[in-house]
Amino acid sequence: MKDEVRTLPKAYHDAIEHWQRHNFPDYPKLAEEWDRFFPKDEPFCLCAKIAEDIPNEIEVGDRKGQQKALAPKELPEEAAKHLLTAIKAQASTEFGSIQQHQGTLARAQEPQDHAWALRVMAEELRHGYQMVHLLTSADWSPVTDTKAADMVEEILSMQTGSHVLAAFNLEYDSFLDNVVFAAFIDRVGKYQLTMQKISAYKPYASSMPPMLREEAFHLAAGVIPLRRWVEAAARGDGYITISDIQKAIGKWFGRGLEMFGDERGGQTNVKYGLKDMANREAQDMYIDELQRMLDDLNERYVRARFAGVGRDEAEKRFTRIKAGETVDGVRPEDLLRLPDRRFFRRRGEFAYQMVGAHGEAFTDVEKYIAHVLANLPEAYRASIDVKHWADLQRKVTRGEMPLKEAINSMPRLARMGGGCPCAKSVRWVQESSAS
Amino acid sequence: MNELDIEGICRIDERITGRYRPDVWEQRTAYYLRRDPDSSQVAEIDGRVVGFMLGEVRGGEFGLEEPTGWVEFFGVDPSAREKGVGRRLIEALLGHFRSKGAHVARTMVASGDKEIASFIAAMGFVPAPVTALEKRL
Ligand SMILES: CC(C)(COP(=O)(O)OP(=O)(O)OC[C@H]1O[C@@H](n2cnc3c(N)ncnc32)[C@H](O)[C@@H]1OP(=O)(O)O)[C@@H](O)C(=O)NCCC(=O)NCCS
Ligand SMILES: [Fe+2]
Numbered sequence: 001m002k003d004e005v006r007t008l009p010k011a012y013h014d015a016i017e018h019w020q021r022h023n024f025p026d027y028p029k030l031a032e033e034w035d036r037f038f039p040k041d042e043p044f045c046l047c048a049k050i051a052e053d054i055p056n057e058i059e060v061g062d063r064k065g066q067q068k069a070l071a072p073k074e075l076p077e078e079a080a081k082h083l084l085t086a087i088k089a090q091a092s093t094e095f096g097s098i099q100q101h102q103g104t105l106a107r108a109q110e111p112q113d114h115a116w117a118l119r120v121m122a123e124e125l126r127h128g129y130q131m132v133h134l135l136t137s138a139d140w141s142p143v144t145d146t147k148a149a150d151m152v153e154e155i156l157s158m159q160t161g162s163h164v165l166a167a168f169n170l171e172y173d174s175f176l177d178n179v180v181f182a183a184f185i186d187r188v189g190k191y192q193l194t195m196q197k198i199s200a201y202k203p204y205a206s207s208m209p210p211m212l213r214e215e216a217f218h219l220a221a222g223v224i225p226l227r228r229w230v231e232a233a234a235r236g237d238g239y240i241t242i243s244d245i246q247k248a249i250g251k252w253f254g255r256g257l258e259m260f261g262d263e264r265g266g267q268t269n270v271k272y273g274l275k276d277m278a279n280r281e282a283q284d285m286y287i288d289e290l291q292r293m294l295d296d297l298n299e300r301y302v303r304a305r306f307a308g309v310g311r312d313e314a315e316k317r318f319t320r321i322k323a324g325e326t327v328d329g330v331r332p333e334d335l336l337r338l339p340d341r342r343f344f345r346r347r348g349e350f351a352y353q354m355v356g357a358h359g360e361a362f363t364d365v366e367k368y369i370a371h372v373l374a375n376l377p378e379a380y381r382a383s384i385d386v387k388h389w390a391d392l393q394r395k396v397t398r399g400e401m402p403l404k405e406a407i408n409s410m411p412r413l414a415r416m417g418g419g420c421p422c423a424k425s426v427r428w429v430q431e432s433s434a435s
Numbered sequence: 436m437n438e439l440d441i442e443g444i445c446r447i448d449e450r451i452t453g454r455y456r457p458d459v460w461e462q463r464t465a466y467y468l469r470r471d472p473d474s475s476q477v478a479e480i481d482g483r484v485v486g487f488m489l490g491e492v493r494g495g496e497f498g499l500e501e502p503t504g505w506v507e508f509f510g511v512d513p514s515a516r517e518k519g520v521g522r523r524l525i526e527a528l529l530g531h532f533r534s535k536g537a538h539v540a541r542t543m544v545a546s547g548d549k550e551i552a553s554f555i556a557a558m559g560f561v562p563a564p565v566t567a568l569e570k571r572l
């Protein structure tokens with residue numbers, strides 16, 4: 001059960017390496033840090049990995065039991081279109097997250113945190129490589145007029161601001177974002193990949209297991225630093241407060257939920273055998289899992305606050321605090337909590353409904369905006385993304401803009417001119433194109 | 436096993452050894468998760484981790500060239516013992532080793548550790564034709 005390794009044709013391989021030099025200049029450091037932090041591990045390989053032992057028959061949906069497609073033309077046209085959109089979106093997230101990580105990577109305080117984040121980035125590069133392999137090793141002409149080379153060029157020219165999904169268009173404010181992103185956004189990635197393990201398109205299904213194995217480490221690279229930070233915060237000797245983490249959660253959680261697609265949708269993917277769950281079902285599981293993650297962090301925090309008491313007593317106290325009691329000076333609001341799923345939403349069922357972090361309903365738009373701002377990190381509040389959101393929220397609430405238009409509006413860093421991102425010939429423009 | 440099982444593993448370790456060592460288990464779980472997350476196993480009862488078994492397939496250790504499934508760290512919560520949890524954990528781990536092409540599993544047991552020795556023997560392990568040697572430095 002070993003994965004088959006594939007390399008892209010030289011032109012595409014070179015294009016990705018070129019992209020790496022511009023967007024991921026710290027990549028060579030990985031080789032320098034590898035032996036210290038991952039001594040027994042096989043060296044990193046920039047390549048596509050194809051799992052064996054993938055079922056030949058479609059596992060879910062209308063065509064269950066029939067042969068999986070080996071080429072796009074063997075899929076129903078609508079299914080192939082959906083799939084192509086999914087692969088392009090997935091590619092955009094892989095390359096996009098590297099651009100985000102790169103901005104604040106060097107600010108990691110601990111060498112191990114740095115090495116872990118660096119490895120996560122390199123593996124995202126490999127995932128992007130895998131998506132490019134899927135786009136270039138098959139004939140997509142039944143569903144698109146765009147040539148493979150142009151699809152790749154389009155993906156490699158995206159910048160933070162012009163990616164497909166909003167979560168990949170937000171800049172990181174500090175290394176805290178590298179970590180919270182791994183814990184929250186890579187976790188959505190895990191769900192998306194897991195759902196697509198059954199893909200009716202066999203080359204895609206075969207791409208999932210190797211990516212998922214890497215994703216398991218990405219989640220650890222998010223959760224483990226968080227575990228240490230909450231403990232340090234509890235002891236009072238850390239640099240990152242619970243409130244800092246809470247606000248970073250406010251920044252990312254809604255964007256993570258929106259990566260599942262509209263709560264009411266996703267049945268088509270199941271029907272076509274491309275995913276085994278519709279959007280809301282997967283999102284519910286994701287929320288439950290995040291709740292367990294926060295319980296884990298909070299329990300560690302409480303235990304560190306009561307250094308003298310044993311585990312069983314600390315667990316009891318945690319249960320009481322979680323239920324709303326203040327115990328020996330530790331208040332419920334000292335713990336991390338997941339915002340309401342309707343809080344600060346811009347897409348999906350709850351887009352632009354004015355629901356607060358604790359589920360409270362707002363009627364006054366200015367009060368709502370103030371509430372959201374109070375729950376976001378300061379550096380992010382000063383971003384164009386937040387201003388753009390607040391403007392849209394005002395317009396939607398006052399009836400000056402249809403909801404649909406607001407949902408489709410993202411501030412975009414549209415590419416003007418040349419194909420090489422080194423030109424950085426981009427400027428902020430507002431587009432109303434749906435993603 | 437995944438990253439949200441770390442505290443459950445710490446709890447069992449603490450019940451066995453009396454020591455709370457989150458940093459140690461974070462490093463260990465991160466190691467197994469990045470090498471082969473499908474290998475190491477945890478057992479849950481009512482959503483609570485009651486047992487864990489960490490290991491992986493490696494080749495080339497001690498000059499043993501063949502791919503070997505190493506059973507390295509395990510524990511079952513004292514309140515959940517003698518109910519077959521340890522057996523199910525090791526069966527899952529060995530099953531994974533087999534699927535990765537290993538034809539032999541190995542482990543090391545401290546000679547004074549009768550409990551672990553009995554468990555490992557009950558699981559079908561027999562003394563290997565190698566001798567563990569050491570020298571104090
Ligand atoms: C060893 C251990 C894993 C067994 O877990 P368990 O869930 O109780 O084991 P099971 O119920 O699956 O038992 C399986 C077999 O092992 C044998 N066994 C288990 N514990 C035993 C003991 N204390 N003495 C003798 N035999 C024992 C049983 O006979 C049983 O065989 P059977 O199924 O034929 O009756 C558990 O006792 C433990 O965690 N011990 C401490 C481990 C430790 O110190 N870990 C740290 C080092 S990494
Ligand atoms: Fe990825």
Ligand SMILES: [Fe+2]
Binds near residue numbers: 124189214215
């Ligand atoms: Fe990832």
